[in-house]
Each structure stands twice: as structure tokens, then as C-alpha cells.
Amino acid sequence: xxxxxxxxxxxxxxxxxxxxxxxxxxxxxxxxxxxxxxxxxxxxxxxxxxxxxxxxxxxxxxxxxxxxxxxxxxxxxxxxxxxxxxxxxxxxxxxxxxxxxxxxxxxxxxxxxxxxxxxxxxxxxxxxxxxxxxxxxxxxxxxxxxxxxxxxxxxxxxxxxxxxxx
Amino acid sequence: xxxxxxxxxxxxxxxxxxxxxxxxxxxxxxxxxxxxxxxxxxxxxxxxxxxxxxxxxxxxxxxxxxxxxxxxxxxxxxxxxxxxxxxxxxxxxxxxxxxx
Numbered sequence: 600x601x602x603x604x605x606x607x608x609x610x611x612x613x614x615x616x617x618x619x620x621x622x623x624x625x626x627x628x629x630x631x632x633x634x635x636x637x638x639x640x641x642x643x644x645x646x647x648x649x650x651x652x653x654x655x656x657x658x659x660x661x662x663x664x665x666x667x668x669x670x671x672x673x674x675x676x677x678x679x680x681x682x683x684x685x686x687x688x689x690x691x692x693x694x695x696x697x698x699x700x701x702x703x704x705x706x707x708x709x710x711x712x713x714x715x716x717x718x719x720x721x722x723x724x725x726x727x728x729x730x731x732x733x734x735x736x737x738x739x740x741x742x743x744x745x746x747x748x749x750x751x752x753x754x755x756x757x758x759x760x761x762x763x764x765x
Numbered sequence: 766x767x768x769x770x771x772x773x774x775x776x777x778x779x780x781x782x783x784x785x786x787x788x789x790x791x792x793x794x795x796x797x798x799x800x801x802x803x804x805x806x807x808x809x810x811x812x813x814x815x816x817x818x819x820x821x822x823x824x825x826x827x828x829x830x831x832x833x834x835x836x837x838x839x840x841x842x843x844x845x846x847x848x849x850x851x852x853x854x855x856x857x858x859x860x861x862x863x864x865x
């Protein structure tokens with residue numbers, strides 16, 4: 600019961616943050632509401648027993664990535680967005696299409712329940728050590744490859760953001 | 766006692782909101798944040814399946830998704846800075862050089 604109550608509280612916060620992201624005109628307001636979404640997602644991960652994922656969600660997403668976003672918004676002094684005439688087509692076609700898609704997916708999920716199990720709070724446990732065993736044994740090669748990916752991303756970011764020869 | 770479909774439904778709603786943001790927003794930084802929202806929605810369904818099906822490897826995949834998202838954010842924001850330097854705008858409607 601507690602699981603259900605906590606799920607609904609943080610699911611509502613999550614969806615409200617996502618809707619606020621779309622409703623705000625200024626990018627800094629959108630960034631702050633995205634941080635709300637990520638924080639409440641971290642709580643949902645904790646409810647599911649995924650402690651490691653919840654921790655790196657806060658550290659990497661809500662911390663590092665969003666700091667980068669806010670930094671760039673403030674660096675470029677981004678103002679409120681302006682709408683041109685063409686962009687209203689996306690409003691009139693996009694909102695009904697996406698609303699019907701979401702309704703269809705949710706309806707089919709409720710209709711054909713994928714798993715009959717009901718999870719109680721604290722039943723599923725994703726401690727750090729079993730995840731670490733998987734990461735450093737079964738997925739060792741992909742883990743090492745991600746370090747190469749990060750290195751390439753760092754070099755790409757430095758090359759792209761440096762001032763040109765002028 | 767929460768069924769799996771609640772988590773998957775929340776994930777679907779968040780993903781659709783991300784796609785909608787990508788369609789209706791015109792600021793390139795906000796478009797980027799919509800992509801992050803979609804990645805987060807997919808992560809939520811990964812973690813939900815991991816908890817309900819007792820497969821911890823899904824959490825490792827969440828880790829990889831986060832690594833790719835962080836790399837993508839770094840490179841993408843560098844591209845945005847380079848774009849702003851050459852065009853002095855963040856509005857995607859004004860960056861239409863490749864349009865026919």
C-alpha cells in the first residue's frame with residue numbers, strides 16, 4: 600500500500616515536471632523542471648530497489664548533465680523562445696497524435712498485464728555489489744569500450760567548442 | 766503492491782511528452798532536454814523490468830544508456846555553442862541552410 604502511495608506521489612510530480620518542461624517558454628525554467636523529473640525518477644528507482652541506478656541518476660543526470668545544460672543556457676544568454684508561423688502545425692498535429700499514442704500504449708498495458716507479479720516495497724533488491732559483479736565480469740568489454748566513447752566525446756566537445764581561426 | 770504496467774505506463778507517458786516537446790519546442794537547447802527526457806523514460810522501463818523479472822543486467826544497460834547520454838550531452842552542447850557562434854541564434858527555424 601505504501602509502495603502504491605509513494606509511486607503515485609512521485610509519478611504525479613514526474614509528469615507535472617515533464618508538462619512544465621513543455622509549458623515554459625524560457626529554457627532555464629525548462630531545465631529546472633527537468634531536474635525535478637530526474638529527481639523524482641531517482642525516487643522511483645529507489646522504490647524499485649535499484650539503489651545504484653538511483654545514485655548515478657542523481658550524480659550523473661541531475662548533477663553533471665544538468666549543470667552542463669544550465670551552464671550553456673547561461674553562457675549563451677538564451678532568451679525566451681520565439682514561435683514562427685510554421686511551428687503551430689506541430690501543435691495541432693503533434694498534441695492529438697501523441698496523446699492518442701500514449702492513451703493506446705497505457706490502455707494496452709492495463710488490458711494485457713505483462714507480468715502478474717505485484718512488487719511490495721523492499722522486495723526487490725539491486726544492491727551495488729551484484730551490479731558490480733555483472734559490470735566487471737559479464738559486461739567487462741562493453742564497460743571498457745564506454746571509456747573509449749567518453750574519451751572521443753571529450754575530444755569532440757573540445758574540438759567543436761574551441762574558437763575558430765579568425 | 767504496484768503492478769508492472771503502472772511503471773511502464775508512466776514510462777510511456779514520459780516518452781510521449783518527450784516526443785511532443787521535440788515537435789513543438791523551437792529552442793535547440795529545449796529540444797535537447799526533450800531527448801534527455803525520452804532517454805530517462807526508457808531507463809525507467811529498464812529498471813522496472815529489472816525489478817519485476819529479477820534480471821539485474823537491465824541495470825547495467827541503464828548504466829550504458831547514461832554513459833551514452835552524458836557523452837551525447839557534452840558533444841551536443843559543444844555543437845550548440847559552435848552553432849550560436851556562427852549563426853547568433855538558438856531558434857531551429859532560423860537554421861535552415863540545408864533545407865530545399
